[in-house]
Amino acid sequence: MMHILRFLKPSTWQLWLKDHFDHEGVWIEFEKTKESETIKPDEALNIALCYGWIDGQIKRIDDNFYLKYFAQRRPESIWSTKNKASAERLIQKNLMMEPGLRAIQVAKENGQWERGDSVPDDYDFDSFVRMISFYEEAYKNFMHMSPSVQKTYSYHYFGAKKAETRTDRLKKIVDRLNQNLKPM
Incomplete structure (x- = not known):
C-alpha cells in the first residue's frame, strides 16, 4: 500500500x-x-x-x-x-x-x-559515454547534462560489481536519459 x-x-x-x-x-x-x-x-x-x-x-x-x-x-x-x-x-x-x-x-x-567517496576500480568515464552513445536520444540528453550529473550516472553504473547488475543499471539509466531525467 x-x-x-x-x-x-x-x-x-x-x-x-x-x-x-x-x-x-x-x-x-x-x-x-x-x-x-x-x-x-x-x-x-x-x-x-x-x-x-x-x-x-x-x-x-x-x-x-x-x-x-x-x-x-x-x-x-x-x-x-x-x-x-x-x-x-x-x-x-x-x-x-x-x-x-x-x-x-x-x-x-x-x-x-x-x-560513497571511493571510485570503483574499473571506472572508465569514456567507456560509459561510448555505451550511452548507442542510444541516440539518451546520448543527446546525456551530453547536455552537467558534468556532475554525467559523473553521477557513470559512478552508478560502475558501482555495480556483477555484469547482470550493470546490464540492469544501464537499461534503467538509458530509460531515464531517454526521458531527460537526472539520476535519482
Whole structure:
C-alpha cells in the first residue's frame, strides 16, 4: 500500500518522523512552483537524515506536483558525499536524533560511510559515454547534462560489481536519459 503524505511545514514532517521513524516508508508530495505551499525537498531530506531515513525514487504526478519516496536507510546503503556533509552539519547544529546517529554508526562500522567517496576500480568515464552513445536520444540528453550529473550516472553504473547488475543499471539509466531525467 502506498502511503502519500503532504507537509506544509518542516515541523510537521519532523513530528511525523518522531512518531513513525520505524515505519516502512512513505511518499511525500512536493509542489514544483517557487511559491510552493509544501515543504522543500532539501528540508525534507535534512529532517529525514536526522531520523536515519533517506530519500529515493521520484514519481511525477502532473506539471505541478511530484512524489518522492522516503524510508529508513538500510544498513547496506552507501552514504553519498552530500548526505555525509549534511549529516555532519546536522550533528554540529545538535539536530541529529538518536535513529540518525545509529544509522551513521552502522555505516561507519560496516564501511558504507567511506564507500560513497571511493571510485570503483574499473571506472572508465569514456567507456560509459561510448555505451550511452548507442542510444541516440539518451546520448543527446546525456551530453547536455552537467558534468556532475554525467559523473553521477557513470559512478552508478560502475558501482555495480556483477555484469547482470550493470546490464540492469544501464537499461534503467538509458530509460531515464531517454526521458531527460537526472539520476535519482
